[in-house]
Amino acid sequence: MPRGRHRGFDRDDVLARAMAVFWEHGYEGSSMAMLTTAMGINSPSLYATFGSKERLFRESVELYGQHAGSRTRRALTDQPTARAAVAAMLADNIEEYTRPGQPHGCLVVLSAPVGAPDHADVRTFVRTLRDDVRAAVRDRLDRGVADGDVPAGTDTRALAAFYVTVLNGLSLQARDGRPTAELTATADAALAAWDVLAPAAA
């Protein structure tokens, strides 16, 4: 057992509460007062446990990636074909983006698209994660080419960029309060392009 006084709160629990605040209001829009209130702890406890607001944010984003943010990764790995993977990626994220009782849209997309020059490193951090998603989608498309369910010669780079653009756009629409059915219709429209750009191999 640790030597001194024990921590009176659960680290994972208060981190989840912090994540919810960042998710709702973004990095700059979340003040320390809002965070400590939501987490139910005082500022010294926060700093002793997480170091700084920025480090708390980074941990929050990592936690997000393990839960709500895991949809994309799972869809890309679990589905048998590239088309099914992209379709599942869109559908699963739409479900997550519009889930009642939590902020709409993706934390990684919405929390720091712009901001003050002082917080440029935070923006770089989430942008890198977005880049990772784009790369993952492209890798999945390339695997589809290797597997034979995507035609050889398909511009997987362009196709990945397209679906990531739609996915990120869906976060904005969800945050704007657009109805789930509208997002689903958008995903269907995006998938309609698939059969033109990467028609099912013979």
Add this chain to the structure above:
Amino acid sequence: MPRGRHRGFDRDDVLARAMAVFWEHGYEGSSMAMLTTAMGINSPSLYATFGSKERLFRESVELYGQHAGSRTRRALTDQPTARAAVAAMLADNIEEYTRPGQPHGCLVVLSAPVGAPDHADVRTFVRTLRDDVRAAVRDRLDRGVADGDVPAGTDTRALAAFYVTVLNGLSLQARDGRPTAELTATADAALAAWDVLAPAAA
């Protein structure tokens, strides 16, 4: 001539400079110090001329709508068919989003997607403008149906939602520094869906 001492700066000029700051850093990311420095005036002059930071932002957004933000409106009105209108909307905005010497992406989309509860009205303001764009796109599609260049029975609501989602997504991609060619390829992919969802009338 006005009675007292004359204003030592051009109102439109300093407003354009303020717009550039909001465009680059967003609403909350732009401090009064940054604004006054960029505008080349002191804070009392700013308040005497524009009233408050929020009103300065609203005027900046209106100015944006008259310049960089006018691409969408013009594309929707000038093109002869709905498909050409949507294609021009995407292409012209991509050109604008990636223009050298100015912030990438759309001010209306990027400047206040999330933020502190105190600034909810600012977010509502830009969200309303985004809603107007969606409505304008749908109206253009409906006109296409009336004109006969869009098949009767086309779900114009869904199609408008799709292209607005792509358009907003493009702002994020542009701000993330994606190359113009990639955005263009994305627009091409989005247009590939057109011929499936709204095939050219016989």
Add this chain to the structure above:
DNA sequence: CCATTTTTGTATCGGTCGGCACAAATTAAG
């Protein structure tokens, strides 16, 4: 010239920002 009006720069307002000193409180080890 004078009187009036408006803008200017300086200096500062109260409030909040992120972050921390400090001592009381709480725990395990000796």
Add this chain to the structure above:
DNA sequence: CTTAATTTGTGCCGACCGATACAAAAATGG
């Protein structure tokens, strides 16, 4: 029970936030 270690709550730090008070400066009309 004492000692050492760690967390707790209180209170506050300097810096910056958006926004103004104030008087000097600069313009007009008389």
